[in-house]
Amino acid sequence: MKVRSGATKKNATNHKNSPALGVFIFLGLSTLIYFGPPSLHMIKNDVAEQVESFAYSDIDFVSQYQSEGNTRCHGEGSISGLPGFYVFDKLWYKSGTFYLFSDHPETITLPKLDAITSGHNPFLVRPTSESPHHIKAKDQDSKIRCFPHEIIWLNAGIPPAAFQRRHIAKRFNWEYHHYHFLAESLLGGIASLDLVNQQHTNDINPLGERKRWLFIPYEGDWKDPYGLNEPVVNGLFGNHLVDSSAWREISSNGDWVGLEKVVLIDRWASHRYNTKANLWNKMALDVFDSLPSSAITPTQSDTGLTSLFSGYRNNFLDYMEIQPLQRGKAGMALYEVPNIIYVDRQASGRRLVPEAHRDLLLILRDLERAGLARTVVGKLEEMSYEDQIKLFAGADIVIGVHGNGLTHQVWMAPGGILIEVFPSGVFLRDYQVVSQVVGHEHVAILDNHVYTREEWESEPGKLLATSPNDANDRNIQLDKGFIEKLLKEKISQFNVVH
Structure with a gap:
């Protein structure tokens, strides 16, 4: 089991060493670095097609x-x-x-x-x-x-x-x-x-x-x-x-x-x-x-499993100089065994209780020792932006407490699984809707059970956090036996024979 934290890549551009993903809402204003507007080229029809180097040629x-x-x-x-x-x-x-x-x-x-x-x-x-x-x-x-x-x-x-x-x-x-x-x-x-x-x-x-x-x-x-x-x-x-x-x-x-x-x-x-x-x-x-x-359902193509967002994902990963891994078909792992990413939020207010965190680390270690999965623990707040994206781009299964870092699932290959752990009494569709559009299975964990779509659709007002603070500063319980059984079940959904 690997732990990803510190930045390891050279700072080639200013996005390579970005700080952590923040809390659910940030206050204050970002700093805009202004270099002045680009100059506009006046182009006639007979030469427009010849100018390709600058956006305004279009x-x-x-x-x-x-x-x-x-x-x-x-x-x-x-x-x-x-x-x-x-x-x-x-x-x-x-x-x-x-x-x-x-x-x-x-x-x-x-x-x-x-x-x-x-x-x-x-x-x-x-x-x-x-x-x-x-x-x-x-x-x-x-x-x-x-x-x-x-x-x-x-x-x-x-x-x-x-x-x-x-x-x-x-x-x-x-x-x-x-x-x-x-x-x-x-x-x-x-x-x-x-x-x-x-x-x-x-x-x-x-x-x-x-x-x-x-x-x-x-x-x-x-x-x-x-x-x-x-x-x-x-x-x-x-x-x-x-x-x-x-x-x-x-x-x-x-x-x-x-x-x-x-x-x-x-x-x-x-x-x-x-x-x-x-x-x-x-x-x-x-x-x-x-x-x-x-x-919104991953479909087969000449390049493998694709979804609505696949073209954008591939373009972005190419820009980041990260190989855009693809699944050959539904249920196919990206590697010889499924790759599990645990997004560690223990440095934040919304986190697992210490015992649950330790139990999850032990479960991941045992799964890797048994040859059932590759496992990586990612502390996003200590990672470069490039390494965060690379981490998710190679994931089959991501598990983590509800938080902004799960936005990175858009860079996962279609057909992955996102396991999202919620504080007691709280359910939000932030990352469920993203999974729905980019082609992943979303598994919501609430009070140590899988909170099904039928359940949350029947009571949106009961568990919807009307204020972001409703989902903050919670120490979340997670039963060891329950999560171990769930992870083994999700691993079994992947066919590892390429």
């Missing part, structure tokens, strides 16, 4: 010399999706207002503004004759910029007073806490785009195959203080990022900005209008539960 800059047929973002606007995750085709922006253009504007009914965004940007539907392409000849000095790919737009918004009283207002930077940033906003936006695409094509592509942009237009403090969000953005989107400084440069001159397809993500809009988001305090839950089973 934006069509439309001049009066180009006809409307040569650009994207031209055509009938539309809206679909769910509140807080509405997906727009052919959405336009100018001087603080969003526009949809249509030959039949009377057929487009926009939802209430606060179901789209908690900000103040108005949305207008206008006839096609007023679209940027049609009025261009009258305004020779203005520019039309079109982002021709799909966009995930994170809108920080302004929470209503009711949310401020519940102490989850924007001043806590709730949206950019790592779990909420990656597992709710980004994963929810990715799922929304694929859900809409699937409805139109009857086929869900593994995510990561399409080129997508990330917009964070209004918030400069998205780089969390633990250094986790920035490498995720770099690994998933590369230079396809429009941050607040770049957005100001693009939009502040009163020019038109076209978005070919964009999902506008707003936590407060989702919580106001989506039933499950409110019930479970999970903003993307209604989106996740709307996905077809084919999108």
Whole structure:
């Protein structure tokens, strides 16, 4: 049995030596290192395809010399999706207002503004004759910029007073806490785009195959203080990022900005209008539960077992220079025997009682000595970010007390198992919904028994922690015989013959 703690890798980039994953909610502001916005290249159609080195080469800059047929973002606007995750085709922006253009504007009914965004940007539907392409000849000095790919737009918004009283207002930077940033906003936006695409094509592509942009237009403090969000953005989107400084440069001159397809993500809009988001305090839950089973159940492909998130996972691990291990088929271990990772939270307030922790370490040692499993104990707060990701990327089974570190399950190969241990009387769906989307079996342990889906679905109000403190500062009991039997049962689910 190995214990992973100290950082061992060289500090090649600033994400390699990030500190620990934090508590469920962090207070204060992260530090934004500002290097100034990138310069924009003005590109004509005849040379646009030749410029590949810079992200903005993928934006069509439309001049009066180009006809409307040569650009994207031209055509009938539309809206679909769910509140807080509405997906727009052919959405336009100018001087603080969003526009949809249509030959039949009377057929487009926009939802209430606060179901789209908690900000103040108005949305207008206008006839096609007023679209940027049609009025261009009258305004020779203005520019039309079109982002021709799909966009995930994170809108920080302004929470209503009711949310401020519940102490989850924007001043806590709730949206950019790592779990909420990656597992709710980004994963929810990715799922929304694929859900809409699937409805139109009857086929869900593994995510990561399409080129997508990330917009964070209004918030400069998205780089969390633990250094986790920035490498995720770099690994998933590369230079396809429009941050607040770049957005100001693009939009502040009163020019038109076209978005070919964009999902506008707003936590407060989702919580106001989506039933499950409110019930479970999970903003993307209604989106996740709307996905077809084919999108959330690992399926066989030429490269092995894949899930909805596989393309993104592989891209990120490549960026981190970590081999993206795959399961050849369902029930296949990644190594000669299943690899079990125990996430050790004993340095935090929410932890196992000392005897239970010692018993679990002895069980893991005995499983390895018997040749039934490989076992590693990971103290994430003492590990480099790269080593944390590598730890999860090679896991078959992860066991740990409820905590932010379990967000890393997104980097596990589809078909893994997550065993989550809860404090007595508390159940939250934070990591269950992630398992559901990225293709893992989730096992909830509550009061020394497996807390089944039938049980927690029947009593969401009883065990849902309405305040993050409800899940903190608990010393959790764990029966040795129970957890040993459970681990052996889960090990037996893996076929170790490759």
